[in-house]
Amino acid sequence: MTPVVTQISWTNHLLIMSGCKSDEEHEFYIHLCIKENYSKRQLERQLDSGYYERYMPRYWSQNNLPYEVDFLIQRENDIFPVEVKSEANTTSKSMKKFKELFPDKVRLRIRFSLDNLNLDDGVLNIPLFMADQADRLIGLALEKRKQ
Incomplete structure (x- = not known):
């Protein structure tokens, strides 16, 4: 090497x-x-x-509480909380808490998991095999939410 x-x-x-x-x-x-x-x-x-x-991805946690978001990514002037789930349970208390704390700053929450591609209640689920398409999918989801 x-x-x-x-x-x-x-x-x-x-x-x-x-x-x-x-x-x-x-x-x-x-x-x-x-x-x-x-x-x-x-x-x-x-x-x-x-x-x-x-x-560079960033990380967020709240002191003294069990909340943490795996990554924060920036796209243009927006910050998106990102969770990565490898198991079937895809609930995310941390992303909900992040949205509660920063309601006018979070336009979309992103989750990478084994589930299908889906946009539901402000959460974009991206299947793990489509991770390389994240930027394009985020753009499409933001456009859809404007409508």
């Missing part, structure tokens, strides 16, 4: 070292460069646009 340090150019390493604020961001861009085979220009564009801040 080739060490990570030799899998991207020295120029890209310098850009990442000078442009990242945390170890997590540094690691994110190194792996992105390896996966996408970024040139210097492509990496500069991603660094300048704040790609890490826009696309």
Whole structure:
């Protein structure tokens, strides 16, 4: 197995070292460069646009209460709580609580599970095998909810 340090150019390493604020961001861009085979220009564009801040999933929990949302994702100016369920039980008290706490900020809640594709009561269920289509499906669900 080739060490990570030799899998991207020295120029890209310098850009990442000078442009990242945390170890997590540094690691994110190194792996992105390896996966996408970024040139210097492509990496500069991603660094300048704040790609890490826009696309890194976030996590939410409420202190002293048993509520937690697996991820928070940002799409344009919206924040979406995301739950991932691998079993048949897909109830989510945490997403309901998140909606209660931020009622005018949550346009849609997202759940990845083994269930079929479904939009019900503001919850978009995306089957696990369709996870790579999440952005497109979120866009369609938001359009449907406008109607």
